Amino acid sequence: DAMVIQNPRYQVTQFGKPVTLSCSQTLNHNVMYWYQQKSSQAPKLLFHYYDKDFNNEADTPDNFQSRRPNTSFCFLDIRSPGLGDAAMYLCATSSHREQGYEQYFGPGTRLTVT
Amino acid sequence: GESVGLHLPTLSVQEGDNSIINCAYSNSASDYFIWYKQESGKGPQFIIDIRSNMDKRQGQRVTVLLNKTVKHLSLQIAATQPGDSAVYFCAEISDRGSTLGRLYFGRGTQLTVWP
Secondary structure, eight states, rough: OOOEEEEEEEEOTTOOEEEEEEEESSOOEEEEEEEEETTTTOOOOOOOEEEEEEEOOOTTTTEEEEEEESEEEEEEEESOOOGGOOOEEEEEEOOOOTOOOOEOOOOOEEEEOO | OOOEEOOSSSSEEEESSOEEEEEOOOOTTTTEEEEEEEEETOOEEEEEEEEEETTTEEESSSSEEETTTTTEEEEEEESSSSSGGGGEEEEEEEEEETTTEEEEEEEEEEEEEEE
């Protein structure tokens, strides 16, 4: 089945130690998104790629970076994780960026910072 | 700025009853809405969507109602089952200017279904 896959499902990292989360999709969608979701809160968009075009949200900290080497894969890099970065990180894809096209979410990676 | 919010953070219903989850939005120019279901430890799952040129849309056991006059959206679940227990988010996709492609989520409502 076509789907959005995130690895790992659970990640533990140390304060200040760089960490990379990965997302892959078999839907061949043009758009890939990264969201941060903290406990009991709604997902918050960090950035998205429209093909290779990177779009950062204005309030996304510089500590968060992303790479999309090809259509299928997208990575979230946290350069120096702080305790406040502990959250669920959700990857989503969409065939189009405009309204009317739903976003398909992966299962998420839960990041713990010790 | 735009915001999509929910009236109640929690809702408890008995199995077999109908559930109604409400959502208020502030951007009167919004014209596409989605309801997502998120089970514990999982990503949001699409339930149903509606465009602003519609007042009502039905799916399997779910109905979404849109009242543009008061900027209100609701999700009705018929014959609620234990498997419906989850957090429900309403969301808006904006495609205007610099906000192209952004999905604005509401706060979420935790639905608990009791046997």
